[in-house]
Amino acid sequence: MGQSGLFWAALLSAGLVGAATGTGAYVFLYAKGASYLTNDPAACANCHVMAEQYSGWLASSHRAVAVCNDCHTPPGLVGKYQTKMLNGWNHSVAFTTGRFHEPIQINARNLDVTERACRSCHQEIVNAIAHGQEGAPATDCVRCHRSVGHLH
Amino acid sequence: MRGKRLGFIVLAVVVAAAAMMGGLALLVNIMERKQEARNPFYRVVDLNDTIEDPAVWGKNFPLQYDRYLRTVDQVRTRYGGSEALPRTPSKADPRSVVSQSKIEEDPRLKTMWAGYAFSRDFREERGHAYMLEDQTFTERQIVAKQPGACAHCHASVYVPYKKLGNGDLIKGFEKMNQMPYMEARKLLNHPVACIDCHAPDTMQLRVTRPGFIEGIRDLKASQGIKDYDVNKMATRQEMRAYVCGQCHVEYYFKGAEKRLVYPWAKGLKVENIQAYYDEAKFRDWTHADTGAPTLKAQHPEFEMWSQGIHARSGVACADCHMPYERVGALKISDHHVRSPLLNINRACQTCHKWSESELKSRVEEIQQRTFKLRNIAMDALMALIADIKAARAGGFQGPALAEAQDFQRKAQFYLDFVEAENSTGFHAPQEAARILGESIDFARKGQLALRKGPQAASSNGR
Numbered sequence: 001m002g003q004s005g006l007f008w009a010a011l012l013s014a015g016l017v018g019a020a021t022g023t024g025a026y027v028f029l030y031a032k033g034a035s036y037l038t039n040d041p042a043a044c045a046n047c048h049v050m051a052e053q054y055s056g057w058l059a060s061s062h063r064a065v066a067v068c069n070d071c072h073t074p075p076g077l078v079g080k081y082q083t084k085m086l087n088g089w090n091h092s093v094a095f096t097t098g099r100f101h102e103p104i105q106i107n108a109r110n111l112d113v114t115e116r117a118c119r120s121c122h123q124e125i126v127n128a129i130a131h132g133q134e135g136a137p138a139t140d141c142v143r144c145h146r147s148v149g150h151l152h
Numbered sequence: 153m154r155g156k157r158l159g160f161i162v163l164a165v166v167v168a169a170a171a172m173m174g175g176l177a178l179l180v181n182i183m184e185r186k187q188e189a190r191n192p193f194y195r196v197v198d199l200n201d202t203i204e205d206p207a208v209w210g211k212n213f214p215l216q217y218d219r220y221l222r223t224v225d226q227v228r229t230r231y232g233g234s235e236a237l238p239r240t241p242s243k244a245d246p247r248s249v250v251s252q253s254k255i256e257e258d259p260r261l262k263t264m265w266a267g268y269a270f271s272r273d274f275r276e277e278r279g280h281a282y283m284l285e286d287q288t289f290t291e292r293q294i295v296a297k298q299p300g301a302c303a304h305c306h307a308s309v310y311v312p313y314k315k316l317g318n319g320d321l322i323k324g325f326e327k328m329n330q331m332p333y334m335e336a337r338k339l340l341n342h343p344v345a346c347i348d349c350h351a352p353d354t355m356q357l358r359v360t361r362p363g364f365i366e367g368i369r370d371l372k373a374s375q376g377i378k379d380y381d382v383n384k385m386a387t388r389q390e391m392r393a394y395v396c397g398q399c400h401v402e403y404y405f406k407g408a409e410k411r412l413v414y415p416w417a418k419g420l421k422v423e424n425i426q427a428y429y430d431e432a433k434f435r436d437w438t439h440a441d442t443g444a445p446t447l448k449a450q451h452p453e454f455e456m457w458s459q460g461i462h463a464r465s466g467v468a469c470a471d472c473h474m475p476y477e478r479v480g481a482l483k484i485s486d487h488h489v490r491s492p493l494l495n496i497n498r499a500c501q502t503c504h505k506w507s508e509s510e511l512k513s514r515v516e517e518i519q520q521r522t523f524k525l526r527n528i529a530m531d532a533l534m535a536l537i538a539d540i541k542a543a544r545a546g547g548f549q550g551p552a553l554a555e556a557q558d559f560q561r562k563a564q565f566y567l568d569f570v571e572a573e574n575s576t577g578f579h580a581p582q583e584a585a586r587i588l589g590e591s592i593d594f595a596r597k598g599q600l601a602l603r604k605g606p607q608a609a610s611s612n613g614r
Contacts, residue, residue, distance in 0.1 A: 006157060013161045016168035023175040031182050048189040048481060095481075096181050102478060103502050146505075 036088060044068045047095055049104070056150030071117045071149055072110060083113060114149075115141055188481035199352035204311040209346040215479055219487040220346075223279030226251065229493045231519040231576040234276035245289040251276040260530050263537055264564060267440025268448060269296040277574060280489055283307070283343040293333060299410040300336030301329040305399035307340040310347050310360040315339070325362040329410045349395040357391035358383050361398035367414025368394070374417055392468035397454035400469075402569070404434060420455045422569045422587050426562060435561075442540040444557035449568035456573045460580030472499045515578055522570065522577025525588040529567045532595035536560055539599050550606035559598030566591035 028034075035043035045054035057063055062071075072087075073080040087110070094100040106114070118141040119126050126141075196211040203209065210217025226236040226249075234251030241248050254274045255261045265271035273291030287306040292298065303309055304325070316339065317324025328336050351358050359365055359382045372380035386394055402425060406413045418424040426447075429435075435445035457463050462472075470485060475498040477486045492499035493515060496508045504511060540556050570577065570584050570591075577584035 006161070009158065009161045009165075013164040013168065016165050016172070020168040020172040020175065023172050023179070027175050027179045027182070030179060047185070048483075049478070095185065096178070098480060102497070103505075 036084065039067055039069050041067045047091070049095070053150040056147075060150055061148050066117075066121075066149075071114050074113050074116065075120065083110075111142070118142075118145075185481040188479075191482060201314075201347070201352055202311060203352065204308050204342055204345055204347050206308075206342060206345040206347075209350075209352075213346075215482070215484050216487045217346075219477075221281070222488040223281040223490065225488075225490070226278050227490070227494055229491050230516055231523060232277070232491050232493075232574060234278045244294065245291075247285065247289055250286075251278045258530075260534050263441065263534060264530070264568070265448070266537075268437045268446075269298075270448060280344050284340060285343075288337060298333040299329060299405060300331035300333055301405050301410045301412045302333055303328060303336050303340055304361060304363055304412050305403075306343070308342040308345040308348050309340065312339040312341075313362075321360070322362050326409065326411065329405070329412060344399070348398070357388070357395050359386075359391075359394055359398055363403060363412045363414055364394065364398040364401070367401070367416045368397075370414070371416040371420065374419055389466060389468055392470040393454070393457070393463075396469040396473070400451055400453035400574075402449055402452040402455060404429075404436070406432075406434075420458050422452075422455075422566055425455070425569075426565055429565075439537075439557075439560070441537055442557060442560060443544065444540070444560040444564075446561055447565040447568070449565055449572045452569055452573050453575065453579060456569075456575065456583065457579040459583040462579070467503075475499045475502070518578050518581045519576040522581065522584050522588070525585055525592075526567070526570060526576075529563070529570075529588045529591040529595070532592045533560070533563050533567055536563060536595045536598045539602055543602050548602070548606050552601050552604055552606050555601040556598045559594045559601060563591045563594035563598060566594065 032043070032046055035046065041054060041057065044050055057068070069080065073083040193212050197203075197208055199209060199212065206217060206220060210220075227233050228235050236249045237252055238248060239250055252275065254276055255265075255271065261274065262271045265274075269292040272295045275286070275290070278286070283306045287293075287302060303312075309325075309328070310321070313321050313324030313328060315324065316327045328339070348360050349357055359368075365382055368382050369380045372378075382394060401414050403412055403414050405411065415425045415428040418428045429447055434447070436448045437446055438444070439446045453469075457469070472492045473489050474485045474487060475492075475495065476483050477498060486495070486498065493512060496511050500511050501508070536556070537560065540553070540560060543553065543556070566587050570587050573579070573584070
């Protein structure tokens with residue numbers, strides 16, 4: 001291939017890389033990717049499958065004191081974004097393929113994150129309860145206090 | 153040198169092309185989900201208030217129509233549903249599949265309904281798809297001359313009523329009530345269909361049955377609310393119970409005009425309905441064995457449900473019997489109306505976060521307890537009927553006999569109220585149990601009345 005041939009090939013590939021980057025950027029914008037970096041609860045309800053949880057939270061006892069991230073991501077920048085990345089990936093795969101259990105159930109890792117959130121805000125009152133015997137299973141806040149975050 | 157550069161370029165092209173394909177595929181998928189979430193439908197046909205054929209509505213709403221058709225499935229649950237039993241078609245009854253006979257399963261029912269058409273043919277329930285067929289060919293059409301009023305609940309009557317009444321739903325209803333059933337049958341084309349519950353322009357739920365419109369007006373009047381217009385005043389969640397309440401109710405035919413009336417003017421509880429009938433001095437038939445003025449209860453699911461905790465908590469019929477289903481990102485109501493026990497995940501687990509086996513066993517425990525009480529009440533009733541029959545044969549007459557017959561009327565109606573109700577107690581477990589308890593009490597009180605002697609009548613006989 002001659003010099004000019006190589007030039008055109010390079011131009012084509014540059015064009016294609018540019019187009020791919022542009023498409024990627026557009027998908028990011030179309031899917032409101034930036035919203036997931038915020039703390040705004042409405043971002044979690046971008047997917048209407050979460051509509052019930054969102055409106056449940058609005059009617060719940062914690063609506064004025066906690067947003068989604070406060071209970072569903074750990075405190076601290078690293079933990080928060082690690083959790084967002086992991087859940088974001090899992091949610092994208094699930095919703096794109098349509099393969100997920102219904103009714104939607106929290107997984108073990110996220111349940112742990114949430115339980116810790118309960119204890120972290122309500123430290124004074126739960127210290128006495130949660131200090132059980134060594135080896136006894138940890139008390140499960142959500143089992144009884146099911147509707148404080150979002151009803152059901 | 154050039155080859156390497158070319159190689160890089162080719163690689164870059166391939167990777168960029170693949171990335172773009174993947175990006176576009178993801179974009180299209182996200183677009184689809186967003187579109188589904190808006191819940192659109194394709195307007196293949198224009199629907200209006202004259203189209204009764206559900207297949208036409210199904211062109212716009214194929215998902216709902218597909219599930220609606222599945223009500224032909226016959227599945228048994230422990231205390232409900234039915235099995236498909238083959239039979240040889242005859243000229244009078246061309247059905248090749250029917251459900252099992254309840255009166256053969258429990259012959260005490262024949263005694264309970266002696267002298268009434270139900271003692272001749274009565275079968276287990278099956279899906280909505282069969283309602284018109286089963287009503288047309290049941291032997292109860294042969295042993296008695298049934299009126300067209302029966303069609304109110306067993307066919308799509310909205311369009312036929314309006315045609316018969318020249319556009320007036322109530323006039324058409326009144327006309328058909330008085331026609332012989334087989335005459336009315338010629339005007340009917342479908343079992344319950346889309347138009348019976350949905351407005352064709354907005355798909356909003358609406359009540360089309362005059363029986364319910366008038367019944368709920370009477371009920372609300374008894375609660376102090378005048379001129380209740382259900383289609384204007386009911387909330388959306390209430391409608392999700394009312395459209396089912398159009399037919400799953402106790403009723404009777406009033407007067408010579410055979411007007412279909414729901415006996416709710418005094419309230420929805422069994423004692424309110426009993427009081428209504430007693431005041432109207434109404435009887436469905438005279439018992440062949442005892443001469444008692446007896447009542448038949450028919451499928452009072454709406455009344456029973458309204459006494460339970462689910463109704464109290466705002467859970468409507470559709471929440472359990474037509475639960476929401478996700479198809480892609482679309483959320484639709486499952487139009488395959490059936491026992492929630494066949495769909496525990498979607499019917500129960502949205503609110504009750506326990507395992508399916510635990511939920512099922514809880515339901516069956518409630519039903520088993522109800523069924524046991526029902527059997528005790530049935531035996532008590534049989535004993536009373538036998539006693540009255542024997543007393544009459546022995547020449548027993550007088551106020552004590554009338555008292556015993558009245559106790560039979562009440563015992564029988566209370567028992568039938570639970571027997572004919574299709575949840576075997578689940579819709580309101582404690583209510584069902586107390587109704588059966590009172591039925592047993594009435595039956596035994598009836599027996600006691602006979603023992604006092606023909607002249608005696610107790611002053612506090614309820």
